[in-house]
Amino acid sequence: MALPTVNQPMTPQEFLGMRDFIYAQTGIFFNESKQYFLENRLLRRLSDLNLKGHREYLELLQGPRGREELKQLFVEITTNETSFWRNPPQIEAFQKMVLPEAVKLAKERGANRFRIWSAACSSGEEPYTLAMICHEAKDTVLKGMTTEIVATDISEKVLAQAREGAYGSYTLRNLTPIQMKAHFNQTGPDAFEVKSELKQLVTLKHFNLVDWPGYKALGTFDVIFCRNVLIYFDEAVKSKVIKGFHEQLYPKSYLLVGHSESIHSFNTGFELLHFSKAMGYRKRG
Ligand SMILES: C[S@@+](CC[C@H](N)C(=O)[O-])C[C@H]1O[C@@H](n2cnc3c(N)ncnc32)[C@H](O)[C@@H]1O
Structure with a gap:
């Protein structure tokens, strides 16, 4: 995995912006206690895209390349734990x-x-x-x-x-x-x-x-x-x-x-x- 190049932690405003965007796109709701979890999940993507911070990532998602990037966002933020014959x-x-x-x-x-x-x-x-x-x-x-x-x-x-x-x-x-x-x-x-x-x-x-x-x-x-x-x-x-x-x-x-x-x-x-x-x-x- 590439080392994260992001040097700015997610601010509370960035968290709220990203949280609302994710909620509108997926229904997945991250409450305030999940800020670090979300921040960590997104770090790899920010690093792959060579972005400086979370504000740039949200702008990308909301811009013309956003539709394509959404697929990656869904991969990063979902929890996929499962197994055969579960429960x-x-x-x-x-x-x-x-x-x-x-x-x-x-x-x-x-x-x-x-x-x-x-x-x-x-x-x-x-x-x-x-x-x-x-x-x-x-x-x-x-x-x-x-x-x-x-x-x-x-x-x-x-x-x-x-x-x-x-x-x-x-x-x-x-x-x-x-x-x-x-x-x-x-x-x-x-x-x-x-x-x-x-x-x-x-x-x-x-x-x-x-x-x-x-x-x-x-x-x-x-x-x-x-x-x-x-x-x-x-x-x-x-x-x-x-x-x-x-x-x-x-x-x-x-x-x-x-x-x-x-x-x-x-x-x-x-x-x-x-x-x-x-x-x-x-x-x-
Ligand atoms: C924990 S897994 C559950 C898998 C399986 N149903 C089970 O119980 O083992 C949750 C799955 O929900 C998917 N998921 C989350 N939000 C979704 C959405 N808005 N639409 C469709 N799938 C979604 C995730 O990608 C993930 O694969």
Whole structure:
């Protein structure tokens, strides 16, 4: 990594300017206690661009080259932590309860396509986990249905990693040897690639969750996973995102959020579901 050439610390005004800009572009809200965190995240970019300080960077973002630079900004400021089979009780609730019930509903509607949205999919571990489950259910629960998992994120960097589908053992730590053998090709001592049959189930796309008019174009879903991203949004953005999900779900379809995220302070049109050691939401019919 290049050594930072920036010699001026971020001033409180620069922090507020950058914070408001990021909030408007992404919905991610950095409160005052996050100033040093944000400053550190941006240092590398400032250094790569040979900029003297944060004011110059904000001017660049707001200027004619800003649109292109936004992609880099999204890469720098997002937290992309994820893993396969993350939050096992919730994944198992999806496998054992949500999937069979949602497929039943889809069949009752006369559908032959089952659609899942992994919103904020990071480097692909979440959508490929869902693909493993759907692939294993293709001759049972999902018999007669085609499955499409739409996986979206704001960061082009993690989307590129997801497209590659290559992982080390740390992110695979929750999987059993049987799952590893069934769904991955080992390509090196600590390198595993998801098999093509899983990649075929997953469509990766860039999508910013604050692109309000863009939701409709993604189509309607039987299940939406949106885990561990609502925590970065404030109440106003969370509420609009949840409304967006509500509009893109079929009646009685499912929304699964992260285990520390709750949506029931909003009047959402969802009912809360209690599974064993996990929770979920269902759109009211
Ligand atoms: C902590 S990861 C969660 C990944 C996965 N859902 C999980 O639970 O393991 C959060 C992801 O949200 C994405 N993100 C943040 N703001 C976003 C936005 N406005 N639109 C879409 N994705 C966003 C980040 O790029 C990051 O990959």
